[in-house]
Amino acid sequence: MIGKIIGALVGREMDRRDGSGGAKGAVMGMAAAGMLRRMGPLGMILGGGYVAKKAYDRHKASRRPANF
Template sequence: MIGKIIGALVGREMDRRDGSGGFKGAAMGALVGGGLRRMGPLGMLLGGGYVAKKAYDRRRARRMPPTI
């Protein structure tokens, strides 16, 4: 179950990168989630680390004052 959640989050992050939205992100999340589950605990760590880094970068960008 955790693998499916991480796969969905990875798919969402990949979909945000290109900005189109929709089916492509869901399909990528399913494929990546399946691949991460097959890799075992290492895959879960890699996928979770990717999502955590993207969330950290997004939060950091919001907190920084805009430069002129």
């Protein structure tokens, strides 16, 4: 279950990068979940780290002053 959640979050982050939205992110999330699950615990750590890094970068960018 946790693997599916991490896969969905990875798919959402990948889909946000191109900005188109839709089913593409869901398909990429399913593929990422399958790949991460085959890698075992290391894959889950890598996927969770990717999502956490993207969330941290987004948070840091939102705190940046508006005059930049």
